[in-house]
Amino acid sequence: MITSETRAETRSETREEPLSIGEVAARTGLSVHALRFYEREGLLVGPVRRSTGGRRRYAACDVEWLLICVKLRESGMPLAELKRFAELVRQGPGNEAERLQLLDAHRRRVDAQITALEECRSVITWKVDVYAEHLARGEAAGLWDPTA
């Protein structure tokens, strides 16, 4: 990893040289395995270019797309839906309404998730406070209460 990183960095830090799979892995947080897997699954918009030797050479826009994928996955979008989105983008212009619909539906699910998590947090916080108070009062008061 030092080798390739070094090579890329010494060459040009801001130029849009294509990146190796390892470099993309480092930039996206995905593993090289996951990158190949995503490609096989059709989650990428375009086919990834290859070097003469057959190695993948990712363009800047591939990385951008992958960074979006990461965010969508991180927020719980299933791969199947991500694939659907990739297909729409791949088809080109004309289906923006459907893309919007897909993303907006996901946004609403994310909102719901956040709301749910906030409620979980309040339950957990309450429980944490119960224990903290319990410990503050000294352990002597420890009568076994299954709800506490």
Place this chain on the structure above:
Amino acid sequence: MITSETRAETRSETREEPLSIGEVAARTGLSVHALRFYEREGLLVGPVRRSTGGRRRYAACDVEWLLICVKLRESGMPLAELKRFAELVRQGPGNEAERLQLLDAHRRRVDAQITALEECRSVITWKVDVYAEHLARGEAAGLWDPTA
């Protein structure tokens, strides 16, 4: 389900009659399969009582515990950790510090999750806005931009 629900409700709405597995499933949102699975995995604090015929009879405190489990699971606590927590509670008083630590660590993870989700949401919202604006301007301007 009508049978058992009806039976329970006509008898006493607020009494602490033990509940059948189906009733507990309805109250917790877990499937009866999941309830048996959780039991097998040692995620419950006490062993569930059985009727003479061998059916599970859940007490009110079993349900309370399960409702907490649901919240912890919903917020991403792995079953292994939930099991650890159940073990601590099962052991009785004396380990409150450890329970507190476990829950507090989880609370911090939930906070991190919420933060991450909020960032995802802002990325998605931005993308949604891009498409919305695109559509508002009319579809004519549709030049294929892989980043949009």
Place this chain on the structure above:
DNA sequence: CTACGATCTGGAGTGAGGTCTAGATCAAGT
């Protein structure tokens, strides 16, 4: 030239978290 690390392919394996099946039993209504 040799070594070594990164990458290639196809396919098998993993872990989490359930879900489902079969075949039997229980309990309530008619």
Place this chain on the structure above:
DNA sequence: ACTTGATCTAGACCTCACTCCAGATCGTAG
């Protein structure tokens, strides 16, 4: 007694999202 629906057990099976392996190839450094 009979039917119907809920429950029982043990264990097989499933989905998801990767992850890993074997065995070959590429490409740079020494």
